[in-house]
Amino acid sequence: xxxxxxxxxxxxxxxxxxxxxxxxxxxxxxxxxxxxxxxxxxxxxxxxxxxxxxxx
Numbered sequence: 001x002x003x004x005x006x007x008x009x010x011x012x013x014x015x016x017x018x019x020x021x022x023x024x025x026x027x028x029x030x031x032x033x034x035x036x037x038x039x040x041x042x043x044x045x046x047x048x049x050x051x052x053x054x055x056x
């Protein structure tokens with residue numbers, strides 16, 4: 001159990017180091033890119049619904 005938790009902590013630290021200097025827009029762009037890759041890899045057809053900005 002401890003080995004698994006140690007591995008998870010290591011992965012979380014790596015992700016933090018990769019993303020700590022990114023802006024919110026850059027993080028969102030990365031998330032969208034990674035999610036598109038997952039959708040393609042698993043041949044999923046999901047609709048993406050964009051939220052409208054408040055006050056627009």
